[in-house]
Amino acid sequence: MSALPSPSPVDGPAAPASGSAAAPSLRHVLGGATRGLLLFGITPPRASATAEQADEIARLTLARLDPLDVDALVLYDIDDESDRNPDERPFPYLPTMDPAVFHARHLVGWRRPAIVYRCVGKYPEPQLRDWLRTADTDRMAGVFVGASSGSKQVHTTLPRAHALRRETRPDLTVGGVAIPERHTRGSDEHLRMLAKQERGCGFFVSQVIYDVDASKSMVSDYHYACRERGLAPQPVVFTLSVCGSLKTLAFLKWLGVRVPRWLENALRHADDPLAESYEQCLATARELITFCRRLGLPFGFNVESVSNRKLEIDASVSLAARVRELLDRPPC
C-alpha cells in the first residue's frame, strides 16, 4: 500500500468551508446528511494503466465533476466477485488500480473529501494497518466491504478490519455496505447495519438501488430499531446507476441488484432504455428524499455508472446534477 499525502488543514464541523480555498472536511460533509448528501462514485483505472494514462483519466474525471456540487468522491475497490454468481459476468473483470493510490497520486486536484472502498478480504492485516495509519482522516473515509460470498478465502475478515481500525486509527471515519435485497430475503439487514454501527460504522452506502420499496423497508426498520435502542441513526447513502442497455441490465442483475418486474419490462420495451432508467433513477431519488425527510433519517445519494460506456457515464453526471437540484429544493 502506498503512502498517502500528508493531511491538509483541518476544518471541523464548527468551521464550514467557504470559498475555494477552504474545502469542507469529511465530518462536516457527513453532518450535512440531514439535508441529503451527494456523492459521486468512480472506478479507478485498470491496474495496467501507465501513470500518464491514470493522470489523463483523473483529469477527465475532474473536468466532468467540476460543474457538479458533489459533497465527496467515492472510489471503488474492485474485486473479482466471480464467487458471487456462477453465471458468466456480463462485463469482464479487470483488475484495477488501488483506489487510495489513484486518489493520492493522480486525483491531487480533487479538493473535497474522498471515500475509499476497501474490499478487506483482499488485504493482509499489515497492509490494511499501513493504509489505516497513513489515511488523512479529515479528507478521507473508508468503506469496508466484506467477502462477496461466504465460501471466499479472505486475508482479513470484516469484523477484524473494524477491530484494526479501532486499534490503529479510531479517528478515521468508516462506512459500511447496506443491501436492501438482503432485507427482502431475511428482514434483518437493519440488524446487520446496527452491528456494523456498533463496530464503528459512521455511515452506510447501499448497493445500486432499483427496488425502492425494499430500500424504504430497510431504512424504516433501521430507523425504528435505532429509536428503540436510543441510538442516533447514521446517514444512509443510496447508490443510483443508470442502465442504458440490456447488457447493463444483465450486469446489474449479476451484481445482485433486484429490478422490479415492471421496471425490467419498461427497460426491455423502451425505445431509449437510458432515458427510461434516467427518469426512473430520478423518481427513485424523489421518493427516497420524501421518505427519509419524513422519517428524519440522515441520507444521501451516490451516483455512479456500473458500465464504463461514455453515454452511461455522461448520463450519470447529468443525473448527479439533477439529484443536487432535488436535494437543494426546499421540502414541499
Add this chain to the structure above:
Amino acid sequence: MSALPSPSPVDGPAAPASGSAAAPSLRHVLGGATRGLLLFGITPPRASATAEQADEIARLTLARLDPLDVDALVLYDIDDESDRNPDERPFPYLPTMDPAVFHARHLVGWRRPAIVYRCVGKYPEPQLRDWLRTADTDRMAGVFVGASSGSKQVHTTLPRAHALRRETRPDLTVGGVAIPERHTRGSDEHLRMLAKQERGCGFFVSQVIYDVDASKSMVSDYHYACRERGLAPQPVVFTLSVCGSLKTLAFLKWLGVRVPRWLENALRHADDPLAESYEQCLATARELITFCRRLGLPFGFNVESVSNRKLEIDASVSLAARVRELLDRPPC
C-alpha cells in the same frame, strides 16, 4: 336465488348517459376504463337482518354514495374463508344476505350499474344458472370468485361457472379476480388473467392493494402478454381500502394482503393510522393512474372498507371522492 328486476332501457357505448333520467349501461361504464373507472364496494347486510333493516342499510348506503360520482356499485358475496388461513380471523365471519337479493329488493334506488360477486363454489349449478338467466345484463355484471383454497369442497368450480355463463347467458359481462401477491410468489398471475379472459372475463378486480410494486408488475406483465398475443387488455380495477387500526391491519394480512414493511411500520407508529393509510391509498391511486395511463391499459379503482367501523367507512367515502378528482384531472 331470487328473480331480479326487469331490464331498464338500454343505452350502449354509442349513447352515453346524460342527466338524471338516463343511467349509463354497464358496457358504457366499462368503455370508460381508458380514463379510469371508479367503483365503490359494499358488503350486504347480515343474513339475519329483517327486510326493514336491509332497507334502512340500503337507504344509508345510497345517501353516502349520493354525492359521489361512482361508475358502479360492487356488491360482495361473503364466504367463510376460514380454510384460507389457520389463524384466527381478526373480525368474526358472519353470513350475509345474497348480494343479488340485496341489490334487487333493497337497492332499488341505485340507478347506476351494479357488479355482483359470486363465490361460485357456494352455489349448486341450478342455482347459479337461475341467477345467470335472470340477471339484467345492461345494469349488472358478475365477478366470479373461485375457492379460497385448493382443499375447499365446492358445488361449482370456477371454470364450470364460466362455462355455465357461456351456455346460459353469454351476454352477461363477468369479471375475474386478480391477485398481485400471487404474482409476487409465482410470476404467473398475468397468465391466470389471460386464461380467465379466454373463458370470458371482461374485466378484473384486484384484492385490496397495499403493495403497489407487485400491482405494477402484475399489470405490466399482463399488458405485454396481451400485446404479444394480439389481445386487447381488459380493464383492471384496483381495490383500495383504508386501514384505521392495527386490528384492521391484522385483518388485511389475514385476507392475504401484503403490506410492505415500511408501510406497516408507518401504520404501527402513526398517531393516526387512518389518516396515514388514507394518504397512502391516495399515493397508490396516483402512482397507478400514472402507470396505467403510460402503459395505455384500461383501469379503475374500487374503494371499499374491509372493516364495518363507521370511521373507516366514512374515510372510504371521502377517499372515493378524492380518487374521482384524481381520475378527472387531465394527465400532466
